[in-house]
Amino acid sequence: MCGIGGIAYADPRQTSTAGLLEAMAGAMYHRGPDDQGLHREPGCGLSFRRLGIIDLDGGHQPLSNEDDTLWLICNGEIYNYRQLRRGLQARGHIFRSGSDAEVILHLYEERGLDCLGELQGMFALALWDRRQRCLLLARDRLGIKPLYYTMVSGNLAFASEIKPLLTLPGVNAAANLAAIDSYLTLRFVPAPLTFFREIYKLRPGHYLTYHQGRVKDEGYWDLPAPGSFTGTADEAAATLLALLQETVGSHLQSEAPVGLFLSGGLDSSTILALAAREGVGRLQTFSLGFTRANQPHQGFWELAAARGLARYYATDHHEIEVAPGEVPEALARMVWQLEEPLGDPTMIPLYFISREASGRVKVVLSGEGADEIFAGYEVYLEPWQRTLLHRLPLPMKQRLLASLAACWPAGWPGKNFLRRAALPVEAWYRGVGFTFSEEEKAGLYGPALGREVQGSFFENQLANYFQGQGETETLAKMLYFDIKYWLADDTLIKSDKLTMARSLELRVPFLDHRVVEFAAALPAYFKVRGNSLKYILRKATAALLPAAILQRQKLGFTAPITVWVNGELHSFAVNLLTSPQFRERHYFRQEDIDRLLQDTRPHPARGRQIFALMVLELWHRLFIDGEKELALPQETLSFNQGFKAVKKRVATARS
Numbered sequence: 001m002c003g004i005g006g007i008a009y010a011d012p013r014q015t016s017t018a019g020l021l022e023a024m025a026g027a028m029y030h031r032g033p034d035d036q037g038l039h040r041e042p043g044c045g046l047s048f049r050r051l052g053i054i055d056l057d058g059g060h061q062p063l064s065n066e067d068d069t070l071w072l073i074c075n076g077e078i079y080n081y082r083q084l085r086r087g088l089q090a091r092g093h094i095f096r097s098g099s100d101a102e103v104i105l106h107l108y109e110e111r112g113l114d115c116l117g118e119l120q121g122m123f124a125l126a127l128w129d130r131r132q133r134c135l136l137l138a139r140d141r142l143g144i145k146p147l148y149y150t151m152v153s154g155n156l157a158f159a160s161e162i163k164p165l166l167t168l169p170g171v172n173a174a175a176n177l178a179a180i181d182s183y184l185t186l187r188f189v190p191a192p193l194t195f196f197r198e199i200y201k202l203r204p205g206h207y208l209t210y211h212q213g214r215v216k217d218e219g220y221w222d223l224p225a226p227g228s229f230t231g232t233a234d235e236a237a238a239t240l241l242a243l244l245q246e247t248v249g250s251h252l253q254s255e256a257p258v259g260l261f262l263s264g265g266l267d268s269s270t271i272l273a274l275a276a277r278e279g280v281g282r283l284q285t286f287s288l289g290f291t292r293a294n295q296p297h298q299g300f301w302e303l304a305a306a307r308g309l310a311r312y313y314a315t316d317h318h319e320i321e322v323a324p325g326e327v328p329e330a331l332a333r334m335v336w337q338l339e340e341p342l343g344d345p346t347m348i349p350l351y352f353i354s355r356e357a358s359g360r361v362k363v364v365l366s367g368e369g370a371d372e373i374f375a376g377y378e379v380y381l382e383p384w385q386r387t388l389l390h391r392l393p394l395p396m397k398q399r400l401l402a403s404l405a406a407c408w409p410a411g412w413p414g415k416n417f418l419r420r421a422a423l424p425v426e427a428w429y430r431g432v433g434f435t436f437s438e439e440e441k442a443g444l445y446g447p448a449l450g451r452e453v454q455g456s457f458f459e460n461q462l463a464n465y466f467q468g469q470g471e472t473e474t475l476a477k478m479l480y481f482d483i484k485y486w487l488a489d490d491t492l493i494k495s496d497k498l499t500m501a502r503s504l505e506l507r508v509p510f511l512d513h514r515v516v517e518f519a520a521a522l523p524a525y526f527k528v529r530g531n532s533l534k535y536i537l538r539k540a541t542a543a544l545l546p547a548a549i550l551q552r553q554k555l556g557f558t559a560p561i562t563v564w565v566n567g568e569l570h571s572f573a574v575n576l577l578t579s580p581q582f583r584e585r586h587y588f589r590q591e592d593i594d595r596l597l598q599d600t601r602p603h604p605a606r607g608r609q610i611f612a613l614m615v616l617e618l619w620h621r622l623f624i625d626g627e628k629e630l631a632l633p634q635e636t637l638s639f640n641q642g643f644k645a646v647k648k649r650v651a652t653a654r655s
Contacts, residue, residue, distance in 0.1 A: 003032050003048070005160065005165075006044065006045050010212065014043065015040055016045025022036075025038070027163040027166075027167050033503055038062075043128075043130075043133055048061045048073045053362060053505055061099075069130045071130070072101060072126070074124070074126075076121055076144070078104070078123065081121075084119075107119075116207060120514070122507070124139050126158060137149065138207040141513045143203070143489070144492050144508060145160070145496060146496055148165060148202070152170045163339060165199055171198075173196060175195060175624050179194065179195050180449065180452075180616070183195070183341055185436060185438075187343035188344070205219055223480060223517070229523065233539060237542075258361060260286070261285075262315075263305075263557055266538065266549060267370040273541070274509075282315065288319070288320050288356075289303040322348075330352070331348075332618055335622060341612070343613075343616070345611055346491075357504055361504070366506055369510040371534070372487045375527035375528050379478070380478060431481055445587070449588070561608070562603070562606070562608075565610045
């Protein structure tokens, strides 16, 4: 919907300059090209860019309450705002607009911080309470919308993206080297850390208050206890279908054109079928396939399935084909838009399909989150595969599996499973995006980086990433990890940044918190049954979708990165990872990097590892080295060259 930013001051007499707030807004113009708003008063300054979706004529922000003692800027959508508004009006509240965000102001007047629990939607918000001299920042339960903050001379600055913070005097683009350890394991950096020193992400389901120079960060939501649902599978399926129907209906409300990213898989097909039931008219759908040598790249081609669905539901359908030769130039643009290294190849199709949808629609629905809440990845089969092993005494199990793993040939399928099978999930699970093992990282690090990452945030906090006790809750622990970390800090950050870079608002119906809470409460055997993944979602949609969709093998919305790093992208990878710039950083032992590049086995783990290192190098050149010759769009070059000049002008004006 938009971009937000601002500063709250420890000195209640200090006021932001208009130039400073305008520079922040300018750095996130893409998030809201339709309107800009500023609010300045002693103690606080707010900056806003708007993408008009609801109340196109009257939704200007910042918004205030009746007596102007509360000021709000909000990025996102509140889907239950009509119900909340009716109740607030019945209790005497006066509204100045038809905006969904305005309900937050009046709820806060009544309930204070407890108002967050009333909101159904995706949001990152900042609310200035003049009477209390307090700034409230809050992020939605799942982290669909991002929010960053930093301290500058004792003052709190915040924004929807990192680049607006880099315009501020006193905020420098310095690499947080300790974050590399988390990144090379997970492919992302978990909140609250970022790759920039002294810049932080507010965690999902958290709020932050800043009062008289003091910061307080608290959680207001978490997943419910797993397995608390006691009904039958038929009852669960019926409840889920009704809940999804209601959620999709609420996510379709918009005064701007709406589209759908359609892969032809279970998740997006479910959304399309439910949307068709809502009678919203002719939806626009968008699909993507990869080619190689001008032919469909098998395993990464979903256009045929998506085309059939689009024809059945009579959508206005758009297709895009992407060849590997288009990727190197686009990759630098992706990294610039993402602002942090993200070693996830799914950003490639998302970048291209967002480019195709841009200008045709302002709102687009997608199936993100279904795999994490209903167990859709193959790694979630491991708890079931380990069931027979649980019957052995632990010492016997450990000796047997260690012996088998030792004699199992390197590179053969199953070796890593044998290593992990006897260990508790906390000791081996690093998320669905796992990239480098601890042993691989230790061998890769140069001496200086090795010292830097010792005692890193990742290792210190790992024990807190899992929920519950006991081996029987293995799947619940895996899902909890991926929902709280992988989903929030990889999937949703990527989805927000790459769509908002094209002035698109992405909505994710599966991540309505009521759906997520219902899924979390289901027992494990409602999600994984034998070799069947997402069992309850398939059961719920059995009468809704064609059998071919329900039985179709999962392809995943990703890119053939393993093939590319051995083929079309190999020289690009070698140029990046053997360049003088890369070598002179001394982050890694170059001989290990060279061995990795020379290994031509088409192994998925190796493809992920090389891609993660490529993205890290591009990020460093763009944000830390400030290289201008990389293939970037003109507006990127202008910002990259100009934000230091903006900082200089603002600093001069303040002095």
